[in-house]
Structures are given as C-alpha cells and as structure tokens.
Amino acid sequence: MALRVTWFRTAFGRLRDGWLPVVEATLAATVAWVIDTRLIGHPQPFFAPAAALIVLGQARGQRMRRAVEVVLGVAAGVLVADLVIQALGPRTTWTIFTVILLTIGLAVAIGASTVTVVQAAVSALYLVVIAPSAETWVPFRFVDALIGGGVAVVASQLVSARDPLAPLVAEARQTFGALADLVDRITEALQDHDEPAARTALTEARGMDTAVDRLQDEVQAAGEALRLNVRRRRHIGRVRAVDASTRQVDYAVRNVRVLARAAVTLSRLPTPAPPELTAALRSLAEAVRVAGKALAADLTGDGEAADRYADEADEAALTAVRTAGGLLTGGPPLPLIMIVGQVRATAIDLLRGVGGDDAEILGRVDEALGLPPV
Incomplete structure (x- = not known):
C-alpha cells in the first residue's frame, strides 16, 4: 500500500512539473489534425499531427530548424519512393529494400541530421506500403508536414510570446x-x-x-x-x-x-x-x-x-x-x-x-x- 502511495505521489509530481509539454503536444497535434481535415480536406491526415509531435519533441531552441528538417525529409522520402515505385512497382520486397537503402544512404551522404534521416525513411516507407497509389497523395503528404511543423512552431512560441527572455x-x-x-x-x-x-x-x-x-x-x-x-x-x-x-x-x-x-x-x-x-x-x-x-x-x-x-x-x-x-x-x-x-x-x-x-x-x-x- 505504501509503495502504491509513493508511486502515485511520484507520478503526480512528474505531471505537476511536466504538464505544459503534455498540453502543448496534445493541442498542437489536435489543431494540426483539424486544419488538415476541415480546411485542407485531406482524408488521411496522419502525418500532420505526427509532424507536430516530432517537432515538439525537440528541445526548445531547435524546433524551427527541426520543422524545416521534417519538411525536407518528407520531400526527399516522397521523391525517392515515387521514383522507385515507378521502376519496381509498389509493395514488393525489392521496392521496400531499395527505397529504404536509397533514402537513408542519400540522407547520410549529404550530412542530414538524425531527424531528417528518420523522417525521410518513414515518409518513403509509408508511400510504398500504406499510401494509396493515387498521385494526388504526394502533395497532400508534403502539405501534412508543412501544417504539422508550422502548428508546432507556433505552439512552441505561445508560452514565451509575452516575454521571450x-x-x-x-x-x-x-x-x-x-x-x-x-x-x-x-x-x-x-x-x-x-x-x-x-x-x-x-x-x-x-x-x-x-x-x-x-x-x-x-x-x-x-x-x-x-x-x-x-x-x-x-x-x-x-x-x-x-x-x-x-x-x-x-x-x-x-x-x-x-x-x-x-x-x-x-x-x-x-x-x-x-x-x-x-x-x-x-x-x-x-x-x-x-x-x-x-x-x-x-x-x-x-x-x-x-x-x-x-x-x-x-x-x-x-x-x-x-x-x-x-x-x-x-x-x-x-x-x-x-x-x-x-x-x-x-x-x-x-x-x-x-x-x-x-x-x-x-x-x-x-x-x-x-x-x-x-
């Protein structure tokens, strides 16, 4: 019983000290979802809230750069995946192997950060395995990243807007x-x-x-x-x-x-x-x-x-x-x-x-x- 009380006190203390990032991430992901579904009309807006969470997961002071990296990672992943799919076809073992190899290899070769490498690989893999073959998906995917990254940057500035210093x-x-x-x-x-x-x-x-x-x-x-x-x-x-x-x-x-x-x-x-x-x-x-x-x-x-x-x-x-x-x-x-x-x-x-x-x-x-x- 005493152990449970101690655990709950510890958990409550963590929530009390870290409630702001929880609220910030929840609201940003939700707003990105609403913008993508209600204003843009994207039927599968998964990556808008995902991009918001990725950007907000970075330390303060690095979020603007991370938002740009997420968008660049999306563009690179979509481009590589689209080219490979046209050459080898969708949802094959060789397509997945080639897409992941080329995406990560190119990202590492140009000196991309870990966030960019992962986002490019995830974007390419999503396009190969899950996304429908309709060509209209590609700009939607890019817009998702723009929306999610933009909402995250705005949300991260709200707390310090009054006195940034x-x-x-x-x-x-x-x-x-x-x-x-x-x-x-x-x-x-x-x-x-x-x-x-x-x-x-x-x-x-x-x-x-x-x-x-x-x-x-x-x-x-x-x-x-x-x-x-x-x-x-x-x-x-x-x-x-x-x-x-x-x-x-x-x-x-x-x-x-x-x-x-x-x-x-x-x-x-x-x-x-x-x-x-x-x-x-x-x-x-x-x-x-x-x-x-x-x-x-x-x-x-x-x-x-x-x-x-x-x-x-x-x-x-x-x-x-x-x-x-x-x-x-x-x-x-x-x-x-x-x-x-x-x-x-x-x-x-x-x-x-x-x-x-x-x-x-x-x-x-x-x-x-x-x-x-x-």
Whole structure:
C-alpha cells in the first residue's frame, strides 16, 4: 500500500512539473489534425499531427530548424519512393529494400541530421506500403508536414510570446547562484578542515555541467523565440552577447571543478587551510553572484544596473585574486598553489563573461596576483 502511495505521489509530481509539454503536444497535434481535415480536406491526415509531435519533441531552441528538417525529409522520402515505385512497382520486397537503402544512404551522404534521416525513411516507407497509389497523395503528404511543423512552431512560441527572455533570465540567475553556492560550500569545507564535505562539493561540481547545458539550451530557445517575434527582434543582440558569456561560464565551471578537487586534497593535509584562502574564495563566490546579476540586468535591458554589477564583479574577482596571490610566498603546498591558480582562471572567465578587453583583463588579473607585466 505504501509503495502504491509513493508511486502515485511520484507520478503526480512528474505531471505537476511536466504538464505544459503534455498540453502543448496534445493541442498542437489536435489543431494540426483539424486544419488538415476541415480546411485542407485531406482524408488521411496522419502525418500532420505526427509532424507536430516530432517537432515538439525537440528541445526548445531547435524546433524551427527541426520543422524545416521534417519538411525536407518528407520531400526527399516522397521523391525517392515515387521514383522507385515507378521502376519496381509498389509493395514488393525489392521496392521496400531499395527505397529504404536509397533514402537513408542519400540522407547520410549529404550530412542530414538524425531527424531528417528518420523522417525521410518513414515518409518513403509509408508511400510504398500504406499510401494509396493515387498521385494526388504526394502533395497532400508534403502539405501534412508543412501544417504539422508550422502548428508546432507556433505552439512552441505561445508560452514565451509575452516575454521571450524570461526563461533565460531565470536560468542565468539559477546557474550563477548554484555556482556561487558551490564555491561557498568548498570554502566552508576548507575552513572546517572537513574532507567529507569537500568530497560532497566535488561531486556537486561534477554535476554543474548539466546546469550549463540548460543555460545554453535557454540561450538557443530565446534566440529562436526572438527571431519569430518581430516586435522583439531588436533584442537578439543581447542574446548573442549572453551566448558568448555562457561559454565563459562553462570554463568557470570547469575551473571550479578543478578547485574542488584540489580542496579535497588540501583538506586531507594535517594543517588547516589559511584564512586568507577562505577569504579569497568568499570574494570569488561574490564575484560569481554579481556576474550573474550583471548578465540578468543586461538581458532585461537595465544597462545602468548591468554596468554597476559588472564593476562589482570586477572588484570582487580582483580582490579574490589579490588575496589568493598573497599565499604564494613561503613555499605553499601544491594543492594550495592549484587552488590559487583556479581562483585566477575563474576570475578571468568571469570578467570575460561580463565584458571587457581580453588583454586588459589578463593584465589586471595578473597584476592583482603579483605577477610582473608581460
């Protein structure tokens, strides 16, 4: 009984979190069916709702391209199947073999995506095995894909029509906040000389790639939504700037992961971490948080706040490097040197993410670290 209750709670939680895609796919497939049957008058509108589901099954930000690929796949499959049927006849073993071989082979040869390859093969196979021999079916089949793909693209934009950048802003704040919290946990583990806590932080650091992937997906989704939204297309430049920033976030996550690994080693040494190191890491965490605020402010069009947060991130990052650089005197242990190096690398990636000349950033960071100018 308890197992059933747990299962129902889990199922309800999944539906609560994922109800929007369910409604989106159901309505899109139904609308595609209605348009194809009532407005176009197609007697067998199977591929209109099927195309809608195929397109909506893709990640946000890739649906426009997938809609085009579905239509191209349909055209390729129909063309190949029609030619082979005329040569070998319908519904024979050799026809099926030849159609599938040629369709998939040609799609792979031209470098088509998996979606295009599958859609071309399914279209060709449907034409050979199921579709009636009437020639009027071929344009119907193509129109099916146009209707289904078009309805899916429109449906995917309805949720973000009012504010296409809102999901990206929320994801950016969450990603930067999670990375800053991770640096805080590494700091606490070093301050408490707690090896298990440092190992837990390292495990979390290894999972941060998922957060970066979600952020990059939202960048693609926002770009797609803005390209389809004529009134808001002027904001596309912001998304392109954020796209460049997310690459630096990816580098920063990798640096923090190396930092966490060195923290595990340092926490195993008999002597505790020096207080200057924890102070440097706190400044680094603050730099990450403020950099996230700068990115969010830039996306929302608040240029004044974005500049202010960028300056604060710059100051916090350089403070972290300057404080960590003071630990390099007196022959520190190798794990401590590695952490200082990752503080420097993370600071560079953060400052690149909030904007600025690359050479100037490297010069100011190295100056804060105490390195001689190049």
